[in-house]
Amino acid sequence: MRVLISGFGTVGQGFAEVVASRQDFFRERYGKEVRIVCAMDSKTYASDPDGLDPLELVSVKNTAGRVGRNTYEDSVKVMDSVDYDLLVEVSPTDVLTGGVGLTNIVHALECGKDVITVNKGPLALKFPELIGLARKNRCKFRFEGSVGGAMPIINLCHENLMGERIKSIRGIFNGTCNYILSKMDSGQPFEQALREAQQMGYAESDPANDIEGYDAACKVVILANSVFGRNVTFSDVNVTGISSITSEAVALAAANNMVIRLIGEVSDSKLEVSPRLIPKGHPLGISGTLNAAQILSDLAGPIAITGRGAGRKETASAILSDLIAIMDARK
Amino acid sequence: MRVLISGFGTVGQGFAEVVASRQDFFRERYGKEVRIVCAMDSKTYASDPDGLDPLELVSVKNTAGRVGRNTYEDSVKVMDSVDYDLLVEVSPTDVLTGGVGLTNIVHALECGKDVITVNKGPLALKFPELIGLARKNRCKFRFEGSVGGAMPIINLCHENLMGERIKSIRGIFNGTCNYILSKMDSGQPFEQALREAQQMGYAESDPANDIEGYDAACKVVILANSVFGRNVTFSDVNVTGISSITSEAVALAAANNMVIRLIGEVSDSKLEVSPRLIPKGHPLGISGTLNAAQILSDLAGPIAITGRGAGRKETASAILSDLIAIMDARK
Numbered sequence: 001m002r003v004l005i006s007g008f009g010t011v012g013q014g015f016a017e018v019v020a021s022r023q024d025f026f027r028e029r030y031g032k033e034v035r036i037v038c039a040m041d042s043k044t045y046a047s048d049p050d051g052l053d054p055l056e057l058v059s060v061k062n063t064a065g066r067v068g069r070n071t072y073e074d075s076v077k078v079m080d081s082v083d084y085d086l087l088v089e090v091s092p093t094d095v096l097t098g099g100v101g102l103t104n105i106v107h108a109l110e111c112g113k114d115v116i117t118v119n120k121g122p123l124a125l126k127f128p129e130l131i132g133l134a135r136k137n138r139c140k141f142r143f144e145g146s147v148g149g150a151m152p153i154i155n156l157c158h159e160n161l162m163g164e165r166i167k168s169i170r171g172i173f174n175g176t177c178n179y180i181l182s183k184m185d186s187g188q189p190f191e192q193a194l195r196e197a198q199q200m201g202y203a204e205s206d207p208a209n210d211i212e213g214y215d216a217a218c219k220v221v222i223l224a225n226s227v228f229g230r231n232v233t234f235s236d237v238n239v240t241g242i243s244s245i246t247s248e249a250v251a252l253a254a255a256n257n258m259v260i261r262l263i264g265e266v267s268d269s270k271l272e273v274s275p276r277l278i279p280k281g282h283p284l285g286i287s288g289t290l291n292a293a294q295i296l297s298d299l300a301g302p303i304a305i306t307g308r309g310a311g312r313k314e315t316a317s318a319i320l321s322d323l324i325a326i327m328d329a330r331k
Numbered sequence: 332m333r334v335l336i337s338g339f340g341t342v343g344q345g346f347a348e349v350v351a352s353r354q355d356f357f358r359e360r361y362g363k364e365v366r367i368v369c370a371m372d373s374k375t376y377a378s379d380p381d382g383l384d385p386l387e388l389v390s391v392k393n394t395a396g397r398v399g400r401n402t403y404e405d406s407v408k409v410m411d412s413v414d415y416d417l418l419v420e421v422s423p424t425d426v427l428t429g430g431v432g433l434t435n436i437v438h439a440l441e442c443g444k445d446v447i448t449v450n451k452g453p454l455a456l457k458f459p460e461l462i463g464l465a466r467k468n469r470c471k472f473r474f475e476g477s478v479g480g481a482m483p484i485i486n487l488c489h490e491n492l493m494g495e496r497i498k499s500i501r502g503i504f505n506g507t508c509n510y511i512l513s514k515m516d517s518g519q520p521f522e523q524a525l526r527e528a529q530q531m532g533y534a535e536s537d538p539a540n541d542i543e544g545y546d547a548a549c550k551v552v553i554l555a556n557s558v559f560g561r562n563v564t565f566s567d568v569n570v571t572g573i574s575s576i577t578s579e580a581v582a583l584a585a586a587n588n589m590v591i592r593l594i595g596e597v598s599d600s601k602l603e604v605s606p607r608l609i610p611k612g613h614p615l616g617i618s619g620t621l622n623a624a625q626i627l628s629d630l631a632g633p634i635a636i637t638g639r640g641a642g643r644k645e646t647a648s649a650i651l652s653d654l655i656a657i658m659d660a661r662k
Contacts, residue, residue, distance in 0.1 A: 018630060022494060025494060150630070150631035150632060150634060151634065152487070152491040152492070152634070155491050156483070156487070156491065159490065159491070160483040160486050160487065160490070160491070160652055161483070161652070162652070162655055163353060163356060163648075163651045163652060163654075163655050164648060164651075182612065185612075259612075279618075280611060280612075280618070281513065281516075281590075281611075281616065281617055281618030281619070282617070282618070283614070283617055283621070283623075283637045285612065286612050286613070286614055287610075287611070287612030287613070288612070290614070292614075297648075298644075299349060299481070299644045299645065299647060299648035299651065300481035300638060300639070300644075300645055300648040300649075301481060301638070301639045301642070301644070301645055302637075302638065302639070303481060303482065303483070303636065303637070303638040304635075304636065304637040304638070305634065305635065305636050305637075306614045306633075306634070306635040306636075307631060307632070307633070307634040307635070308631070308632045308633070311632070313629075313630045313631075313632070314630065314631055314632055316630060317494070317495060317628075317630035317631040318631075320494045320495075320630065321491055321492070321493070321494060323494075324493055324494050
């Protein structure tokens with residue numbers, strides 16, 4: 001399996017480290033290693049048809065600030081210069097245009113390559129087109145890490161619950177908001193909880209993407225398209241963030257044995273992100289930076305899953321699960 | 332796919348209903364229906380090589396008190412008289428001897444048939460033997476519903492998290508205990524909460540199997556053997572139940588923002604069921620009759636799942652997920 005990694009920030013590096021740590025597993029299960037034949041960051045690339053050393057790529061990136069010696073202008077030309085089976089697209093998310101990630105995914109699928117991505121931009125903007133392209137060219141297209149990081153929500157719906165009729169998914173899809181709301185549960189006012197989230201590195205200096213619910217809305221769009229077969233985009237989501245939640249509202253909820261959580265909800269007819277009252281002890285009443293989702297289906301009833309929504313290893317673990325599924329299908 | 336159902340109580344009937352409700356799905360995915368060629372209860376059976384009507388089986392059982400007109404003494408002779416591909420073993424659990432369920436599973440595997448069971452007795456007593464028999468005869472042997480009902484814990488570990496190194500699983504594996512402890516959170520004393528659980532039909536009139544932790548211990552044994560590759564049995568588990576938990580202990584926990592939950596824990600070195608303090612807002616701090624499990628692995632970190640631990644449709648949904656996996660593998 002020859003892999004081209006596009007994007008060599010935290011997630012790309014984490015994935016390279018995971019590949020290095022799992023070569024024994026790949027050899028045992030598939031009789032061969034996973035070869036990283038090319039790694040691109042935003043300006044440079046390294047390539048070797050015999051495979052690059054994953055840990056050396058990480059080391060070079062961290063010491064030299066670039067993944068390779070070769071510079072490029074056009075990522076498509078780099079992709080065309082390499083023989084690969086699978087694109088792992090983990091460049092920075094651009095939810096306005098899809099960015100270079102969208103270009104790379106489209107090009108790989110058009111060339112008949114399998115694709116794994118965690119890049120929410122292309123998925124939130126162009127899901128039906130990308131799925132259509134993958135079907136037409138008989139490529140695998142997987143994106144477990146794009147919703148909830150390490151939490152295996154998409155594969156759970158598609159695989160474990162394949163025989164179920166899924167009625168709705170409600171979830172906590174933004175760990176930063178959940179951290180802030182959890183701090184408000186212990187009496188902190190919103191502004192102070194937000195500052196603490198920023199100091200902890202959970203929230204950006206411009207926190208709008210998190211606290212206004214836009215990030216959660218992207219995940220809701222991905223679930224609506226991939227699990228419910230809908231054809232929706234970011235602008236179809238009714239979004240309310242958490243910036244107007246007062247300490248008084250949180251205290252009133254607590255007095256009724258409830259907490260306030262920012263919940264994304266998807267069903268055949270619903271597409272919404274908004275603060276909701278959740279009973280304490282409910283699977284969606286969790287505290288801290290975890291993500292969570294509760295899937296309601298006709299036979300199993302409610303099944304909830306929680307996991308870390310972000311992180312280097314954690315997001316790489318989601319890519320690994322997609323990689324294993326693709327390699328199993330090729331066996 | 333020709334199925335023999337052994338056991339036609341709540342779960343067997345629920346499975347028959349699920350088969351009836353999913354024939355469109357089976358036709359679309361596999362180009363054929365699932366045929367129930369034989370159904371046995373404890374004394375009678377019905378069989379038809381062309382397939383029995385699943386809903387009529389349920390109706391006959393509920394009106395006549397028996398699933399078929401034919402009586403039998405020896406279940407193995409009935410099995411030998413039928414051409415089938417898959418045994419669905421859902422007869423009553425017997426954790427002392429394994430009961431007729433163990434006999435039926437062993438016989439089916441020896442005859443090269445695939446087996447799905449939710450019967451904890453054979454699994455908690457004879458796991459290594461059964462897995463060995465399945466491997467030797469190249470049969471699929473699946474048992475998702477035996478731990479946590481609808482909660483897909485086993486398939487999650489084996490499939491979604493296949494590339495992870497799982498370090499431990501901690502979970503709530505008995506909904507009755509969790510119901511009682513949740514009621515104690517709202518101030519009820521133990522005895523009253525237990526009576527309420529009995530009135531609601533959650534606890535048996537002899538509640539020892541639940542409240543002394545024996546049922547949870549069976550699930551811990553199944554996870555230890557199936558996920559951690561250990562070779563343990565019921566008597567290897569350190570078990571403490573919930574009958575000595577006082578209202579004072581629950582109140583003291585609450586004053587520290589904690590709840591008391593009966594937690595089963597499995598790892599390479601641990602095998603335990605005992606009451607533990609869990610922080611409020613933790614994924615294992617849930618209330619009510621739900622089951623929950625938190626899997627700790629090297630890349631994904633903690634992933635938790637919750638679902639209904641029992642119920643007619645819910646347990647049948649776990650059997651359905653195993654059935655789909657087996658039919659996919661045969662495609």
